[in-house]
Amino acid sequence: MADMRLRTMEKAGGPFLNHRRKVLLIIIGGIVILAGLCLWGLLMDPSRYAPNYGARLLAPSFAHPFGTDNLGRDMFYRTICGLSTSIQIGLLSALVSSIIALILGSLSAVFGGKLDTVIGFLVDLCMGVPHLILLILISIAVGGGAAGVIIGVAVTHWPSLTRVIRAEVMQVRSAQYVQVARKLGMSNWHIAAKHIVPHVFPQYLVGLILLFPHAILHEAAITFLGYGLPLDTPAVGIILAEAMRHLAGGMWWLAFFPGIALLCMTQLFDVVGDYLKILIDPHSARQ
Amino acid sequence: MNKGLLKYLTTTVLRMVLLLIAATMLSFFLVHNAPMDPVDAFLGEVTVSEEQRAQIAERWGLNKSPAEQYLIWLGNTLRGDMGESRTYHEPVTKVLGERFRASLLLMGTAWILSGVLGVILGIVAGMYKGRWPDRIIKTFSLILASSPVFWIGLLVLMVFAVELQWFPLGLAVPIGKIESEVTWAERLHHLVLPALTLSITGIANIVLHTRQKLIDVLESEYVLFAKARGETLKQLITRHGLRNIALPAVTLQFASISELFGGSVLAERVFSYPGLGSTAVVAGMQADAPLLLGIALFSSLFVFFGNLTANILYGIIDPQIREGGGIDG
Amino acid sequence: MENEVLLEVQHLSVGFESYNARVEKVFFNAITDLNLTVRKGEIVAIVGSSGSGKSLLAHAVMNILPDNARTGGKMYYKGELLTPEVMNRLRGRQIAFIPQSVAFLDPLMQVGDQVVGTLGEKARALQQKAFEHFGLKQSVAQLYPFQLSGGMARRVLLSTSYVAETEMIIADEPTPGLDLKIAIEALKDFRVQADQGKGVILITHDIDLALHVADKIAIFYDGRVVETADTQTFRGDGQGLKHPYSRALFNALPQNGFNLQRCPKCGATCATWNVDEEGMRCGCGDS
Numbered sequence: 087m088a089d090m091r092l093r094t095m096e097k098a099g100g101p102f103l104n105h106r107r108k109v110l111l112i113i114i115g116g117i118v119i120l121a122g123l124c125l126w127g128l129l130m131d132p133s134r135y136a137p138n139y140g141a142r143l144l145a146p147s148f149a150h151p152f153g154t155d156n157l158g159r160d161m162f163y164r165t166i167c168g169l170s171t172s173i174q175i176g177l178l179s180a181l182v183s184s185i186i187a188l189i190l191g192s193l194s195a196v197f198g199g200k201l202d203t204v205i206g207f208l209v210d211l212c213m214g215v216p217h218l219i220l221l222i223l224i225s226i227a228v229g230g231g232a233a234g235v236i237i238g239v240a241v242t243h244w245p246s247l248t249r250v251i252r253a254e255v256m257q258v259r260s261a262q263y264v265q266v267a268r269k270l271g272m273s274n275w276h277i278a279a280k281h282i283v284p285h286v287f288p289q290y291l292v293g294l295i296l297l298f299p300h301a302i303l304h305e306a307a308i309t310f311l312g313y314g315l316p317l318d319t320p321a322v323g324i325i326l327a328e329a330m331r332h333l334a335g336g337m338w339w340l341a342f343f344p345g346i347a348l349l350c351m352t353q354l355f356d357v358v359g360d361y362l363k364i365l366i367d368p369h370s371a372r373q
Numbered sequence: 374m375n376k377g378l379l380k381y382l383t384t385t386v387l388r389m390v391l392l393l394i395a396a397t398m399l400s401f402f403l404v405h406n407a408p409m410d411p412v413d414a415f416l417g418e419v420t421v422s423e424e425q426r427a428q429i430a431e432r433w434g435l436n437k438s439p440a441e442q443y444l445i446w447l448g449n450t451l452r453g454d455m456g457e458s459r460t461y462h463e464p465v466t467k468v469l470g471e472r473f474r475a476s477l478l479l480m481g482t483a484w485i486l487s488g489v490l491g492v493i494l495g496i497v498a499g500m501y502k503g504r505w506p507d508r509i510i511k512t513f514s515l516i517l518a519s520s521p522v523f524w525i526g527l528l529v530l531m532v533f534a535v536e537l538q539w540f541p542l543g544l545a546v547p548i549g550k551i552e553s554e555v556t557w558a559e560r561l562h563h564l565v566l567p568a569l570t571l572s573i574t575g576i577a578n579i580v581l582h583t584r585q586k587l588i589d590v591l592e593s594e595y596v597l598f599a600k601a602r603g604e605t606l607k608q609l610i611t612r613h614g615l616r617n618i619a620l621p622a623v624t625l626q627f628a629s630i631s632e633l634f635g636g637s638v639l640a641e642r643v644f645s646y647p648g649l650g651s652t653a654v655v656a657g658m659q660a661d662a663p664l665l666l667g668i669a670l671f672s673s674l675f676v677f678f679g680n681l682t683a684n685i686l687y688g689i690i691d692p693q694i695r696e697g698g699g700i701d702g
Numbered sequence: 703m704e705n706e707v708l709l710e711v712q713h714l715s716v717g718f719e720s721y722n723a724r725v726e727k728v729f730f731n732a733i734t735d736l737n738l739t740v741r742k743g744e745i746v747a748i749v750g751s752s753g754s755g756k757s758l759l760a761h762a763v764m765n766i767l768p769d770n771a772r773t774g775g776k777m778y779y780k781g782e783l784l785t786p787e788v789m790n791r792l793r794g795r796q797i798a799f800i801p802q803s804v805a806f807l808d809p810l811m812q813v814g815d816q817v818v819g820t821l822g823e824k825a826r827a828l829q830q831k832a833f834e835h836f837g838l839k840q841s842v843a844q845l846y847p848f849q850l851s852g853g854m855a856r857r858v859l860l861s862t863s864y865v866a867e868t869e870m871i872i873a874d875e876p877t878p879g880l881d882l883k884i885a886i887e888a889l890k891d892f893r894v895q896a897d898q899g900k901g902v903i904l905i906t907h908d909i910d911l912a913l914h915v916a917d918k919i920a921i922f923y924d925g926r927v928v929e930t931a932d933t934q935t936f937r938g939d940g941q942g943l944k945h946p947y948s949r950a951l952f953n954a955l956p957q958n959g960f961n962l963q964r965c966p967k968c969g970a971t972c973a974t975w976n977v978d979e980e981g982m983r984c985g986c987g988d989s
Contacts, residue, residue, distance in 0.1 A: 105726060210388075211395050214680070216672045218635035218650075222657045223403040223669060299519050307639055310523050311654050326524060330643065334542060338531050345524035352519035592768065598806035601764040602819050602862065603794020612820070616810045692810065692846040 116358035127170020134163040153339035165344045167320035176302040182240035184294040191251025209245040225313040235314040247293040258285045288366040295359040299352035385684045400669035456663035465667040476648030483571035488626045491576045495583025518577035526570040526643035567644040630679030705742040708901035713775035733925045745902040747912030750922030765789040798863035800873040804855035807847040814843025832861035852879035870901040889915045921948045
């Protein structure tokens with residue numbers, strides 16, 4: 087529309103906590119908390135959650151905020167360690183998964199035709215077998231353990247992001263400025279580096295971060311079923327599987343706190359991803 | 374039935390069959406790639422001579438190439454013989470049949486419950502966009518969407534089975550009762566908690582989707598026009614909202630069967646419910662290849678059936694596919 | 703003696719709130735200080751270029767602006783202040799709105815049912831009459847919007863106001879896509895309805911067409927009405943018109959020889975000049 091009178095309500099020199107700053111602060115805050123959690127678990131002295139037969143099955147108290155289990159292990163520190171393990175595994179598998187998605191999605195969009203059909207078929211195939219069954223199959227195919235979990239989660243989580251990347255690349259490719267650049271004789275590499283990557287990368291980043299919660303929940307699920315990490319690792323899935331055995335005895339804290347902690351963590355990932363999306367696409371901030 | 378719809382249905386079915394074959398190949402490859410030796414897994418502590426081992430391997434076709442083994446398995450399966458479960462010492466088809474009935478009851482209940490409740494809650498949230506009913510429903514759904522199924526199961530178990538003792542701790546029938554003596558009331562009593570858990574986890578997706586779709590519809594130009602013609606909010610929702618929500622909601626619900634299946638594995642595990650999911654866990658632990666393959670095939674079939682139904686419904690409900698293009702006025 | 707005033711719009715302004723790329727709230731005005739009076743038996747044409755915000759006027763009167771719109775000013779219908787509640791009661795019963803594209807029809811509902819709307823079975827006969835009137839086969843009633851051609855869609859939209867039997871009609875670009883015969887027929891229809899005592903607002907970008915049927919013409923530019931004049935004023939070389947923009951618009955018509963005033967200094971045509979309430983001048987600084 088011609089000559090619309092634009093007026094910025096909050097200028098750059100406006101109140102300190104303007105909308106953009108708030109969004110940025112939430113993203114940075116979320117990442118700092120998650121990184122801190124990850125480091126805390128990595129650097130923790132294992133004696134913090136070592137068995138202590140003098141303090142078995144204690145209800146939550148000031149000394150043990152999450153209580154202790156049947157071996158007298160402190161559930162708070164075990165949970166922190168479990169979350170840290172989850173973040174590490176989630177990070178690794180989500181990263182692998184997102185790279186698969188990036189490659190397949192771009193190939194699909196750039197070359198189109200038969201390759202696009204084949205990749206589309208692979209996406210459907212991967213979505214066609216229930217993920218948990220596929221995770222179990224992959225876990226036994228590679229002999230279980232952490233490798234099984236990471237590979238399993240990595241190869242089951244790429245389809246949705248592949249579709250997003252494919253759509254994004256297609257959209258940029260057909261955009262006018264890219265067509266103009268092509269007409270002007272720019273090389274494909276130049277167009278990719280100058281136009282396609284800067285447009286697709288933010289979407290990729292959001293997709294990657296929103297993959298974390300899925301990856302982490304599936305890691306916890308497969309571990310809960312007994313296919314994942316070795317039984318002596320402090321992992322939330324293992325903690326909850328053990329808690330299940332003490333449920334009938336009324337030891338509610340064994341399941342309650344680790345689960346809440348896991349839930350809060352996945353929510354935090356979601357919040358960071360959503361706000362990143364707002365930063366990239368302000369229109370989604372309308373509501 | 375016209376040409377457009379027929380062509381659409383044929384391509385859909387063909388694609389589904391291809392996908393199903395690919396899925397069984399993938400499962401077969403994975404199971405046969407396992408480092409566990411199936412003969413060892415079968416024999417357990419029993420020691421036998423090399424000759425006998427070779428005989429067993431021969432009988433199972435283990436000395437043939439994977440491709441040949443796959444074809445043999447596929448041929449047998451098509452004839453209805455899926456081999457014998459090494460864990461239960463029963464034909465795989467029999468094990469699957471029994472477990473599937475229990476699972477179907479559980480998943481079906483949860484599926485209908487989450488679908489109906491999800492659409493209703495989604496409509497309420499969309500109608501009151503930005504106000505408190507919307508905020509409560511949206512927040513609740515977002516939290517549910519990132520909650521682990523098994524943890525919700527544990528919470529439900531703690532509250533309703535351990536604390537309040539309204540429902541049993543697990544299993545599908547009372548302990549020590551013969552199958553034929555179990556009443557429907559007892560079955561239902563055992564079904565409530567697992568079905569509730571399973572439906573709670575599936576509901577978030579459908580609520581959020583329905584909400585968004587209703588908001589889109591209410592902001593659409595055709596609803597603007599209907600408003601300008603004097604339709605009330607109630608009329609807008611019954612005349613335009615439901616019509617335009619139904620198709621994506623039904624499609625989504627059928628497409629969510631894969632997740633439902635995954636959820637049922639966890640819910641069955643928590644509630645010791647003897648369905649397909651808990652059997653898959655046991656089969657995996659025991660390296661019971663025939664049973665695992667059977668479950669993989671069955672679950673894929675289930676998911677593909679869901680997707681196929683969604684696609685077919687899409688073709689029948691959406692006039693753009695049903696009527697094909699073209700102007701004939 | 704002048705007829706009873708149906709609709710009176712005083713100092714209407716419409717603006718939108720949104721977020722810009724830096725996630726800051728911005729506000730822009732689409733309509734500023736607009737005044738308009740429609741009497742019984744009168745066709746008032748609102749003429750302006752495409753995208754100048756004419757449709758928003760119709761949407762503002764019908765109270766169907768999006769949530770992020772902010773309005774100012776007052777509107778009266780037959781002397782009653784038009785609050786949102788009053789409008790919600792009047793629309794469809796007293797005032798009919800004819801939208802401008804097929805997107806205003808529900809894609810999943812047969813168009814016959816849409817024309818009938820919530821008026822009940824008595825409207826079914828009127829719908830059949832309307833279709834006959836606008837030269838649509840009765841079988842068109844069973845079609846879905848995507849199956850209609852542009853012209854058919856337009857006739858279906860016209861039918862909706864035919865069925866409603868209101869005192870006032872607001873038609874937003876009702877003629878594009880219609881062949882000349884039906885377009886003239888549709889306009890004659892508005893004339894007939896006005897002569898029966900209805901008030902009609904005809905929103906269009908086509909001043910020629912407006913001159914054929916309208917009693918008054920409001921020249922709309924960049925969110926405001928620069929001049930409202932009787933149709934008779936538009937004759938000769940347009941000297942009766944007060945505002946230079948109206949004169950320029952009138953003189954640019956084919957029958958007036960496509961005359962475009964040019965800036966004496968830089969030679970730019972008046973199509974590029976700046977327009978305000980007082981007059982219009984070229985951007986090069988010469989007056």
